[in-house]
Amino acid sequence: MINMKKDETKKKITKATIELLKEKGYKGTTTREIAEQAGVNELTVFRHFGNKEGIIQAIVKTTSFSLEIFDKSIEWELEKDLTNFGYLLLKDFDNNRDMISIALKDPLIFSQAHEEILKKINDTKEILKEYFEEMQKKGYIKELDCCTQAEIFLSTYWGYFMYKLNFGDKALHADYQNMIKNSIKTFIKGISLH
Numbered sequence: 112m113i114n115m116k117k118d119e120t121k122k123k124i125t126k127a128t129i130e131l132l133k134e135k136g137y138k139g140t141t142t143r144e145i146a147e148q149a150g151v152n153e154l155t156v157f158r159h160f161g162n163k164e165g166i167i168q169a170i171v172k173t174t175s176f177s178l179e180i181f182d183k184s185i186e187w188e189l190e191k192d193l194t195n196f197g198y199l200l201l202k203d204f205d206n207n208r209d210m211i212s213i214a215l216k217d218p219l220i221f222s223q224a225h226e227e228i229l230k231k232i233n234d235t236k237e238i239l240k241e242y243f244e245e246m247q248k249k250g251y252i253k254e255l256d257c258c259t260q261a262e263i264f265l266s267t268y269w270g271y272f273m274y275k276l277n278f279g280d281k282a283l284h285a286d287y288q289n290m291i292k293n294s295i296k297t298f299i300k301g302i303s304l305h
Contacts, residue, residue, distance in 0.1 A: 117159075120151060120155060121159050121160075121169070123150065124145060124149045125169055125170050127145050127146075127148035127149035128145050128149075128163075128167075129209045129210075130148060131145060131148055132213045132216075133209060133212060136216060137163070137216075140163070142156050142157070142163055170210060170224070171223050171224045171227045174207050174227055175207075176203040177199060177203055181195065181238060187245075187246070187249065189252065189299055189302075189303060190295060190299055192242065193298065193299065197268060197291040197295060200235065200268045201268055201271070201291070203235075204272040211276070236265055237261075239265065243255075244257045251303070252303055253304055255302060267298070
């Protein structure tokens, strides 16, 4: 029971921190404001996290990408697999929207978050590169630089996500489902042998 209450308090503090960081930035956010927003005493913040940087580190640790699931769901059908990958990618970006937004605002202050996001994106690129290499071996796609193809694919979805993050849905012609469907068709046309 004590651990549950402790976890709940930590969640309230991290949630309050995220909201304040989005609104005021790192320098404009104080531990006192975090405590107020979370409905706890400022000493509680220090007891759980030590300082503001400790809260950031805890938030970064909870940043997760679920693309390992992709490995388990591969059917070796280019359109199905890339569509699935596109959905997972946008879902992961969206699930981590707050952390990505905060980390990109000030990469120097949020260097750990920035590095963690970069690592996850590079891991994702590696998964996709290996998929393309296997598809080449199976004779399903052209002989191309698989790493570059993975970067092109990721850049398309990162660009869509960033556009949506910065300008909202009103600035976009296609919802994410149409974007995935159309971008996959275009991408496949460029790399497929069939």
